[in-house]
Amino acid sequence: MIRPASFAPSVRVAPSEGALLFIFLEGRLLLREDGALPRGRPDEFPVDLVNPLGLLDGMPVVGARLAGEVPPGFTLRPLRGTYGVLPEDLFGLAGYAVQIVEWDRTHRFCGACGTPTVRSERETSKVCPNCGLTAYPRVAPVVMVLVTRGEGEGRELLLARGPHFAPGMYSALAGFVEPSETLEHACHREVREEVGVEIAGLRYRFSQPWPFPHSLMIAFTAEDAGGDLALQPEEIEDAGWYSVGALPTLPPPFSIARRLIETVARGE
Ligand SMILES: NC(=O)C1=CN([C@@H]2O[C@H](COP(=O)(O)OP(=O)(O)OC[C@H]3O[C@@H](n4cnc5c(N)ncnc54)[C@H](O)[C@@H]3O)[C@@H](O)[C@H]2O)C=CC1
Ligand SMILES: [Mg+2]
Ligand SMILES: [Zn+2]
Known part of the structure; x- marks a missing residue:
């Protein structure tokens, strides 16, 4: 969910008409029942956690939380389910808005002294008026690794599923980067921890902001360098080598996992 390049973030834009x-x-x-985003002044809606976000092609953009009944003519839709309903740039911007509103909701008090925090007027941060501690929106880097073996039509992909995945769905391996490790180190560690496999030829492909809740996905490919599959029971329910011609159900089209798997399956 990528914020459009034409969006100019600013905390100084007043929420207007x-x-x-x-x-x-x-x-x-x-959303409106016809699938469009609401427009107007935030105070025309029953909201709190109102956050001016910036300008999209000159139009003020505001994020907020619903604090009352759903107004007549509107409906609440799961954010992932708005893919294909909202235009792509607004779907991407929704990913930014949800993270700012969620950050506001979860940083109401200073983590050091417990004093209520105040929104900064010059940047996207929340400041403690008592001790000065500043909190910025969280972004958690996550490495994703698609491990392959073999060549051409005999090529196989290492796919796995977690216990909370939709039935039958398999994906590439992923895991949070830990403090004080490189992305490369995180890739080797996650693959070893989750499936017991060693990798070589690690290659960066692309990245994707993922607002569930605040990840930055960083996608790699690598080759199998040995080790028998040994699954980490808490996180991996099943894993296996799948031929590029016979792949299982994959994650949804807007996910980086899907893009990574399809890119490799096409031989790129
Ligand atoms: N866009 C995409 O295609 C995909 C996105 N993801 C996202 O990647 C993220 C991580 O994937 P997993 O395999 O679940 O990670 P993981 O293999 O590191 O394990 C998840 C566990 O890590 C712990 N954890 C939670 N938040 C953490 C944090 N900020 N730092 C360190 N540890 C944390 C929790 O115990 C959680 O159960 C999730 O947010 C998931 O939504 C995962 C796969 C595909
Ligand atoms: Mg994982
Ligand atoms: Zn404080």
């Missing part, structure tokens, strides 16, 4: 409103409640986005 024709603002584009991203209003969330527990991971769901408020």
